Amino acid sequence: MVNTHLVKSEKLLFFRRWLKAPKQLGTLAPISKRLARSAAKLVHDAACVKVVEIGAGTGRLTRTLIECGIKPENLTAVELDGTFCNFLKTSLPQANIIHGDACELPALLGEKLVGKVDIVFSVIPLMYLEPAVREQIVNQALAVLKPSGKLYHVCYTPVSPFKKNETIESNRLVSLWMNIPPGFVWEFRRVNSLI
Ligand SMILES: C[S@@+](CC[C@H](N)C(=O)[O-])C[C@H]1O[C@@H](n2cnc3c(N)ncnc32)[C@H](O)[C@@H]1O
Numbered sequence: 001m002v003n004t005h006l007v008k009s010e011k012l013l014f015f016r017r018w019l020k021a022p023k024q025l026g027t028l029a030p031i032s033k034r035l036a037r038s039a040a041k042l043v044h045d046a047a048c049v050k051v052v053e054i055g056a057g058t059g060r061l062t063r064t065l066i067e068c069g070i071k072p073e074n075l076t077a078v079e080l081d082g083t084f085c086n087f088l089k090t091s092l093p094q095a096n097i098i099h100g101d102a103c104e105l106p107a108l109l110g111e112k113l114v115g116k117v118d119i120v121f122s123v124i125p126l127m128y129l130e131p132a133v134r135e136q137i138v139n140q141a142l143a144v145l146k147p148s149g150k151l152y153h154v155c156y157t158p159v160s161p162f163k164k165n166e167t168i169e170s171n172r173l174v175s176l177w178m179n180i181p182p183g184f185v186w187e188f189r190r191v192n193s194l195i
Pocket of ligand 1 (some may be wrong): 024025026027030031046054057059078079101102103113123124125
């Protein structure tokens with residue numbers, strides 16, 4: 001069960017961490033419940049899928065995924081900020097929380113998960129990253145997916161961070177223009193990927 005007392009303090013914690021690392025967090029508050037629910041709705045067969053979230057923050061999307069039926073033992077949340085990781089471990093003790101950099105995702109997940117993940121959700125603010133780092137994170141996320149796996153990126157940018165001639169192809173699946181700020185979910189795949 002989600003610890004509601006801890007959850008109430010997430011906005012304050014998020015804001016404090018944003019003051020310390022604004023570009024790493026990207027926004028001064030967790031994503032809205034509406035955007036989290038729209039992203040979670042992209043998951044089919046929730047009870048059987050293995051999901052990884054990169055950039056889990058205080059766990060707004062993580063909790064929504066569990067509410068939508070994903071089993072906590074099938075959900076791994078990766079987060080760079082150690083304070084957020086402690087918060088996640090206390091508020092979501094049943095999920096797998098990994099403190100680390102998504103640039104090294106396969107090494108963080110290990111062979112039990114690499115190549116076996118159905119969906120990766122990225123909530124990392126890619127638009128603030130150098131193009132090479134951005135591409136590394138997306139390539140590492142694609143590398144842990146099973147052949148039919150999907151990479152969904154939740155963000156506030158209506159335009160793709162990848163240009164047409166780059167190696168990553170983008171497709172906007174969700175547009176919430178009435179969200180504050182407007183929220184979007186993109187699917188990323190390698191150019192020429194047949195799936
Ligand atoms: C927009 S916030 C998280 C939002 C959160 N998932 C939610 O549902 O509200 C982005 C998060 O990505 C994390 N992050 C940024 N770069 C990262 C990286 N290279 N590896 C893992 N997490 C990272 C930040 O620390 C921050 O917690």
